[in-house]
Amino acid sequence: MSVTKPTPDGVVPKECRTRVHAVVGLLVFMELTSGFIQGGTTPLIPAMRDALGVSTGDAQWITTLQFLASAVSVPVFGRLGDRFGHRRMLRVAVLCITVGCVIVALAPNLELLLLGRVLLGPLAALLPLEVGLCRDRLTTADNRKAVGMLAASLALGSMLGSFLSSPLHHFLGDIHFTLWAFAVLAALCAVVTLFGVPESRERASGPMDCAGAGMLSISLVLFLTAFSRGNDRGWHQPSTMGTILVALALFAGWVRWELRHPAPLVDVRAVAGRRVAPHVLTTFMLGVIMLAAPVVSITYLAAAPHEDGYGFGLSALGIGIWGGIPHLLAFLVASRSGALAERIGMRRLLLTGLVLLTAGHAGLIAAHSSLYLFALAYSVAGAGMGLAISGLPTVIVEASPTDRSASAVAVYSNIKVIGGTISGAVFTSLLETLVTRGTDTPTLDAYLLVWGLCTAGAAAALLVTLTTWSRE
Incomplete structure (x- = not known):
């Protein structure tokens, strides 16, 4: 797919539109998979807890860590995609997701499973990278249609995952087999990024703002951890309020840094x-x-x-x-x-x-x-x-x-x-x-x-x- 922008007379050739629709369809499959993995994990947590023999409190980290990893991955992968290419970072993201799914499926203990869940953080970064790619390669009208389909597919995939993962586990009879199904879907997405998705053409200038990425990541992790655990730990506890204040102070420092950085x-x-x-x-x-x-x-x-x-x-x-x-x-x-x-x-x-x-x-x-x-x-x-x-x-x-x-x-x-x-x-x-x-x-x-x-x-x-x- 070498040309997807309109010709000078405003018309996009029919063969180009066909190839555009095919590529968007592949991205839709990736968002369906992303939603299915994210939505399908929560109903399986009790089975993962029982298979590993851990407490309910420890099992909560299965979702919490992936949630925090997503908050960190999204801005970093978004900026790297604008800087070095959206397809390139899609490939990196999907590779991390596939490896993470495999580790989760094989994990004999909670520690290794949590490592796999951290590697699933880039799931939330797929949509920004896909939207960036679509904006670069499509006309405004086609881009709007593509974004609608991608957002809708993420929501539908999440719903299907939450409804189907438990019946799938019941049918397969083993939690590890069920988790392998997620790994297979992720591997198919990796194939899609290798052979079916074109690269974006425009690149952002300037170096990667590593210090800004670190400050934002730490502030988000502290802030989201405090709020997600506040009801259990108690909002009046010094540790809860202190964590929130530190996160806000760090975020304020990050804003000042971004305003001064030449390539924030x-x-x-x-x-x-x-x-x-x-x-x-x-x-x-x-x-x-x-x-x-x-x-x-x-x-x-x-x-x-x-x-x-x-x-x-x-x-x-x-x-x-x-x-x-x-x-x-x-x-x-x-x-x-x-x-x-x-x-x-x-x-x-x-x-x-x-x-x-x-x-x-x-x-x-x-x-x-x-x-x-x-x-x-x-x-x-x-x-x-x-x-x-x-x-x-x-x-x-x-x-x-x-x-x-x-x-x-x-x-x-x-x-x-x-x-x-x-x-x-x-x-x-x-x-x-x-x-x-x-x-x-x-x-x-x-x-x-x-x-x-x-x-x-x-x-x-x-x-x-x-x-x-x-x-x-």
């Missing part, structure tokens, strides 16, 4: 500019709604009305069906977002998504006593999610310099994770604090408050985005 890891001025900053807030809220809020809604679906006074008492299968409909709808909407953006524009598409997210979570409050109305409101939120997960990375990357495409999407990915981490800790605290007297069962008000916070957050993101664009 992250272009802080561009991120803080009025073209990108409003989308950072929206991305934070997307992390809240996408990563933290669904856990609360699924817990509500499982609550028994005759015992808790609320909920619908659904079985695991029922939760999979009713909870899966919004995610499937999000995938379908996101996959068609590029075509929709051509008709109504990317701004209106993103605003429509934020309106649907606001209305959907407000609907959860109003419809909490009716399963069908609850599912309808949840589906409205799912459609909004589909527009948001495809529209946000697109508007962020298009507002960024062409030689910083992957770095810009890396910022989007990490802000989303930070939003999910902070809100996850807050929501867990609310459910543990607002309980029925004499029990540890959350009250109905706890769930309504969580959905109210999501509604307010989505409305705030909508207002900021609308106000900002109206001034341009």
